[in-house]
Amino acid sequence: MQSNFDTCIYYRSENGKILIVAVYVDDLLILLNNKKENQKLKADLMKHLKMKDLGEAHTSRLQRDHDKGTVLLDQEKYIEQMLNRFNMNEFNGASTPLDPNQDLFRISFK
Numbered sequence: 001m002q003s004n005f006d007t008c009i010y011y012r013s014e015n016g017k018i019l020i021v022a023v024y025v026d027d028l029l030i031l032l033n034n035k036k037e038n039q040k041l042k043a044d045l046m047k048h049l050k051m052k053d054l055g056e057a058h059t060s061r062l063q064r065d066h067d068k069g070t071v072l073l074d075q076e077k078y079i080e081q082m083l084n085r086f087n088m089n090e091f092n093g094a095s096t097p098l099d100p101n102q103d104l105f106r107i108s109f110k
Contacts, residue, residue, distance in 0.1 A: 029057055 003009035012019045017037055022029040028045075032038045042053055083089040 001011055003011065008023045010021045010023070016033075018031075018033045019037065019041065020031040022031075028051075030038065030041065032041070045051060046053075080089070083091070
């Protein structure tokens, strides 16, 4: 199913198996809780798409935080690096009309 919050996010949950695929230009980020399903999905995708498996995602722009059965993806470290790079790390943040505690993207699997 395609996410209602972000059209580049697809997800499926069946029999306790969770699959999330994030599409960004020509990259895929695949999140699964089942290694066997991971290999099957990649093999199926490779049948239809010219692609390489680059292995586990390692990037300074994206952090993964595994905590109590959840995965949080954020770019806090990358943002801090950019602020430092442009000597803006001492600036104060601006207020925003959005509730800072509002989850903008959440998928519930039952």
